[in-house]
Amino acid sequence: MAKIAIDPITRIEGHLRIEVQVDDGVVTDAWSSSTMFRGIELILKGRDPREAWTMTQRI
Amino acid sequence: MVSSSVQDVVSERGLSRRDFLKFCSLMAGVLALPRPYMKRIEKALAAPARTPVIWLEFQDCAGCTEAFLRASRPTAAELILDVLSVDYHETIMAASGHRAEEAKQTSIDAGGYLLVVEGSIPSAEDGIYCCIGGRTALDILQEAAANALAVVSVGNCSSFGGLPKASPNPTEALSVMELVTDKPVLNLPGCPYNPVNLTATIVHFLTFGELPAMDSLHRPLFAYGARIHDNCERRGHFDAGEFVKEWGDEGHRKGWCLYQMGCKGPVTFHNCPAVRYNDGTNWPVASGHGCIGCSEPDFWEFGIYTTIELDAFTPPTTYAPVQIPAQSIDPTSTAVMGGLAGLAIGAAGAAAYQALSKPDENGDASSEEKE
Numbered sequence: 001m002a003k004i005a006i007d008p009i010t011r012i013e014g015h016l017r018i019e020v021q022v023d024d025g026v027v028t029d030a031w032s033s034s035t036m037f038r039g040i041e042l043i044l045k046g047r048d049p050r051e052a053w054t055m056t057q058r059i
Numbered sequence: 060m061v062s063s064s065v066q067d068v069v070s071e072r073g074l075s076r077r078d079f080l081k082f083c084s085l086m087a088g089v090l091a092l093p094r095p096y097m098k099r100i101e102k103a104l105a106a107p108a109r110t111p112v113i114w115l116e117f118q119d120c121a122g123c124t125e126a127f128l129r130a131s132r133p134t135a136a137e138l139i140l141d142v143l144s145v146d147y148h149e150t151i152m153a154a155s156g157h158r159a160e161e162a163k164q165t166s167i168d169a170g171g172y173l174l175v176v177e178g179s180i181p182s183a184e185d186g187i188y189c190c191i192g193g194r195t196a197l198d199i200l201q202e203a204a205a206n207a208l209a210v211v212s213v214g215n216c217s218s219f220g221g222l223p224k225a226s227p228n229p230t231e232a233l234s235v236m237e238l239v240t241d242k243p244v245l246n247l248p249g250c251p252y253n254p255v256n257l258t259a260t261i262v263h264f265l266t267f268g269e270l271p272a273m274d275s276l277h278r279p280l281f282a283y284g285a286r287i288h289d290n291c292e293r294r295g296h297f298d299a300g301e302f303v304k305e306w307g308d309e310g311h312r313k314g315w316c317l318y319q320m321g322c323k324g325p326v327t328f329h330n331c332p333a334v335r336y337n338d339g340t341n342w343p344v345a346s347g348h349g350c351i352g353c354s355e356p357d358f359w360e361f362g363i364y365t366t367i368e369l370d371a372f373t374p375p376t377t378y379a380p381v382q383i384p385a386q387s388i389d390p391t392s393t394a395v396m397g398g399l400a401g402l403a404i405g406a407a408g409a410a411a412y413q414a415l416s417k418p419d420e421n422g423d424a425s426s427e428e429k430e
Contacts, residue, residue, distance in 0.1 A: 006156035013121035039229030050364040
């Protein structure tokens with residue numbers, strides 16, 4: 001019984017962490033976490049819709 | 060790993076000496092160096108030393124990485140990957156997890172590398188909004204900066220805080236220069252930055268052993284020393300008072316000035332009009348949208364659709380009127396139109412015209428033109 005964490009996952013755009021639970025050589029559970037947060041939804045709140053496209057395309 | 064010179068790499072890839080010299084002259088051009096310096100650049104790049112690079116990504120969208128990887132001019136693209144020995148870059152490295160972290164640690168321990176940072180650094184709640192390998196971006200940046208020769212921030216986020224810092228800045232994002240104060244920090248803002256400016260910065264670093272001259276915002280003057288407006292290909296239309304008034308109108312189809320559609324070119328410093336993006340393919344203004352000011356601090360607060368406030372919003376009297384009246388050909392109007400053509404050339408010509416045109420008794424030099 002072991003828990004393996006791979007962080008960072010490379011060759012992707014963005015930040016990702018994967019944890020897997022391994023029991024007798026079989027993966028029994030797994031968790032993925034996005035380890036970066038900018039709050040773009042919070043930034044968009046109350047702004048003019050005419051600039052929303054420039055912001056959301058930076059996701 | 061860092062033993063072969065740039066010239067060796069060029070030969071290994073089957074590129075000719077001519078390609079190598081073309082690259083050297085391109086770099087001299089971007090850096091605005093006089094021709095004799097090309098020899099010095101050539102000498103520096105032929106020497107057996109390649110600079111190790113650690114490229115860290117924090118609160119980013121990987122857009123600057125994409126710009127870096129999409130440098131499509133083959134010689135430049137391959138050179139940039141080999142002029143540099145990129146020891147750590149999450150988006151392109153083969154290793155992942157703890158092996159990736161080990162590679163970074165080995166480079167940090169060896170020291171003498173350039174640290175490239177993409178993305179801002181969140182400081183709210185002790186920095187938990189960006190963690191890599193279980194450590195916060197705040198922590199990782201400080202550790203990596205300690206042994207770096209210099210730090211280069213690519214993109215507006217790492218240079219000035221960028222999108223994450225946009226109001227209300229939910230994660231209290233900070234720029235690199237707010238956190239790293241004991242190392243030379245150079246900013247290459249832009250959204251994304253232009254990879255040719257990173258290549259040129261590194262070539263400058265290898266040739267002269269120091270970072271290029273910078274402005275007060277730590278931006279290299281060779282790339283950020285002039286306003287977009289001053290070198291804009293649509294500038295002639297601004298001087299002639301020919302403005303796009305609505306998307307898709309006649310002026311828009313004719314490529315007129317985008318100032319009245321909210322173009323931020325007059326307050327933005329960047330070399331976009333000269334180097335363009337995607338290896339000289341195009342840039343926003345040429346494609347029909349105004350500049351959004353992405354190389355300036357806090358540009359997300361400007362409102363991309365609002366017009367900017369210039370110091371003198373009303374063009375000086377020496378500028379041509381916005382509506383040029385249709386006139387029949389006669390000696391007087393020919394002289395006036397000749398004067399207008401001169402104005403379109405630039406402010407210097409305009410000033411000269413003003414000096415030569417004596418105001419009439421009503422004090423109105425342009426009364427003739429408005430008839």
